[in-house]
Amino acid sequence: MSQPTSQPTFPFAPQPPLTATASYQALEEHAVEAEDWQLRSLFAADAGRFPGLTVDAAGLFLDYSKNRLDARTMALLTALARERGVEAQRDAMFAGARINTTENRAVLHTALRAPRASALVVDGQDVSADVHAVLERVRAFTEAVRGGAWLGHSGKPITDIVNIGIGGSDLGPKMVCLALRQYAHPRLAMHFVSNVDGHDMDAALARVDPETTLFIVASKTFTTTETMMNAQTARAWFLQHAPESALARHFVAVSTNTEAIRQFGIDPANMFPFWDWVGGRYSVWSAIGLSVALCVGFGYFQDLLAGAHAMDTHFKEAPLEQNMPALLALVGFWNRQFLGCGSVSIAPYHQDLSRFPAYLQQLDMESNGKRVTKSGAPVDTPTCPVIWGDCGTNGQHAYFQLLHQGTDVTPIDFIAALRPAHEYANHHAALLANCFAQSEAFMKGKTLDEVRADLQAQGLSLANIERLAPHKTFPGNRPSNTILMEYLTPYTLGALIALYEHKTFVQGVLWDVNSFDQWGVELGKVLAKRIESELTGSALPELHDSSTNGLIAMAKAAV
Numbered sequence: 107m108s109q110p111t112s113q114p115t116f117p118f119a120p121q122p123p124l125t126a127t128a129s130y131q132a133l134e135e136h137a138v139e140a141e142d143w144q145l146r147s148l149f150a151a152d153a154g155r156f157p158g159l160t161v162d163a164a165g166l167f168l169d170y171s172k173n174r175l176d177a178r179t180m181a182l183l184t185a186l187a188r189e190r191g192v193e194a195q196r197d198a199m200f201a202g203a204r205i206n207t208t209e210n211r212a213v214l215h216t217a218l219r220a221p222r223a224s225a226l227v228v229d230g231q232d233v234s235a236d237v238h239a240v241l242e243r244v245r246a247f248t249e250a251v252r253g254g255a256w257l258g259h260s261g262k263p264i265t266d267i268v269n270i271g272i273g274g275s276d277l278g279p280k281m282v283c284l285a286l287r288q289y290a291h292p293r294l295a296m297h298f299v300s301n302v303d304g305h306d307m308d309a310a311l312a313r314v315d316p317e318t319t320l321f322i323v324a325s326k327t328f329t330t331t332e333t334m335m336n337a338q339t340a341r342a343w344f345l346q347h348a349p350e351s352a353l354a355r356h357f358v359a360v361s362t363n364t365e366a367i368r369q370f371g372i373d374p375a376n377m378f379p380f381w382d383w384v385g386g387r388y389s390v391w392s393a394i395g396l397s398v399a400l401c402v403g404f405g406y407f408q409d410l411l412a413g414a415h416a417m418d419t420h421f422k423e424a425p426l427e428q429n430m431p432a433l434l435a436l437v438g439f440w441n442r443q444f445l446g447c448g449s450v451s452i453a454p455y456h457q458d459l460s461r462f463p464a465y466l467q468q469l470d471m472e473s474n475g476k477r478v479t480k481s482g483a484p485v486d487t488p489t490c491p492v493i494w495g496d497c498g499t500n501g502q503h504a505y506f507q508l509l510h511q512g513t514d515v516t517p518i519d520f521i522a523a524l525r526p527a528h529e530y531a532n533h534h535a536a537l538l539a540n541c542f543a544q545s546e547a548f549m550k551g552k553t554l555d556e557v558r559a560d561l562q563a564q565g566l567s568l569a570n571i572e573r574l575a576p577h578k579t580f581p582g583n584r585p586s587n588t589i590l591m592e593y594l595t596p597y598t599l600g601a602l603i604a605l606y607e608h609k610t611f612v613q614g615v616l617w618d619v620n621s622f623d624q625w626g627v628e629l630g631k632v633l634a635k636r637i638e639s640e641l642t643g644s645a646l647p648e649l650h651d652s653s654t655n656g657l658i659a660m661a662k663a664a665v
């Protein structure tokens with residue numbers, strides 16, 4: 107983690123508090139009018155609601171019509187986006203301005219997926235040339251490993267790849283490898299070790315053979331405790347089975363910190379660099395995606411980048427009124443600020459996207475889980491909601507009960523592919539039917555009268571009808587988005603990830619928070635270091651509260 111500098115070069119003047127802006131105040135007034143709106147009535151009153159509140163971009167389709175808003179709401183929200191400078195700040199990000207003010211860094215993950223011809227030069231540095239030089243190395247390395255030219259120390263081809271990393275150095279590669287498993291190399295098994303919990307490493311090492319395993323140590327900083335401990339453990343395990351001279355065939359590293367990699371003992375030829383302007387949670391497009399390129403091949407990795415680039419181009423060029431990431435952000439903002447929704451559930455109706463909610467948790471909550479503005483003043487409204495979720499249909503048989511009938515209103519993003527990559531047509535029809543039925547059920551609900559009529563038709567007594575009806579009523583009027591693609595491919599997945607990245611960016615601009623730092627993770631890291639030395643050393647814990655002292659004493663007694 108680099109230290110903040112005292113000279114940020116952010117090119118924008120401090121923003122006024124959100125609630126003091128004219129367009130936010132107009133939205134507050136509008137929200138009073140909209141308080142009693144019912145989605146059923148909004149659909150009944152407007153035959154053009156679906157075409158009016160849907161948008162296509164980069165192989166994705168977004169239906170946001172099942173939200174409690176109308177054209178005027180969207181006009182007010184886009185006016186707010188303009189007043190907050192979304193377009194200017196977006197352009198500044200793409201151009202390489204140092205919009206990460208507390209770390210005085212540019213934010214250029216979009217440059218990682220731009221074609222070579224984009225020729226982006228920032229502060230005199232040819233960023234495009236740097237990016238494509240590393241991509242070329244990734245290509246050569248992945249082709250050697252996948253093609254069998256890169257051999258383990260005893261002359262056998264690689265069969266297992268263990269990515270050692272955490273946070274952005276784990277969640278992106280792991281999520282993408284799983285999502286694109288249809289494209290995976292049949293000889294290569296992918297493993298991901300992130301947790302400092304030795305059970306994680308233990309489970310991975312039990313499944314691999316040191317003669318045919320390639321370890322990728324992935325860490326932007328190369329100082330992250332979990333990753334460093336896991337990397338040392340993997341190295342020690344490997345050296346129990348092979349000579350030191352064999353390390354170079356089995357350990358490679360991805361990082362911005364080449365000096366630390368050298369000190370770890372990894373061959374400089376096996377380092378894949380990236381740059382401080384790539385945030386950890388935005389790094390799957392960089393050499394951190396090495397495990398993805400190894401898994402699916404460089405061509406499909408390029409398709410992933412191309413899909414993201416297509417979404418970048420759309421985000422950069424489309425007017426806010428038809429701009430998919432901006433619209434997704436504005437709808438989410440409306441639900442958060444004016445409907446008071448404190449969490450958002452992500453429901454991929456595609457088993458291969460099962461890690462997507464976890465990926466979005468870091469992307470969104472590490473980016474916008476902030477409570478002060480860029481100038482350090484308290485944000486005067488709530489910010490990032492909690493992001494959580496799991497695959498449909500599994501979630502339906504677990505927590506959807508709360509989503510349908512609980513006291514909190516939780517907006518849901520449904521994500522599905524229109525065509526499957528398998529041949530079980532009946533499964534796919536059932537899956538999509540469930541996806542669409544759920545969004546319909548959340549929107550419409552089921553009124554007390556409808557429930558009574560149903561129960562009457564089933565021949566229940568009046569007393570039983572009155573006893574059961576409240577339990578079987580659904581309030582409905584619960585917001586959701588549906589995102590569709592034709593197939594889940596590297597291209598559409600790239601577009602989907604970039605869609606959420608830019609959604610996160612736009613919301614950060616609305617709240618005026620720095621979406622690109624993560625100081626909130628630091629305190630726990632510092633305290634853990636201290637407690638670790640108390641657990642492993644002889645010093646008695648005296649500096650803590652009685653609870654922490656008590657817990658430490660229990661752990662020490664158990665050793």
Ligand code: F6P
Pocket residue numbers: 272273274275324325326327328329330333386387472624627
């Ligand atoms: O502690 C949070 C964090 O810094 C994330 O932002 C990052 O993705 C993760 O840790 C891993 O960091 P690194 O890639 O430097 O090991």
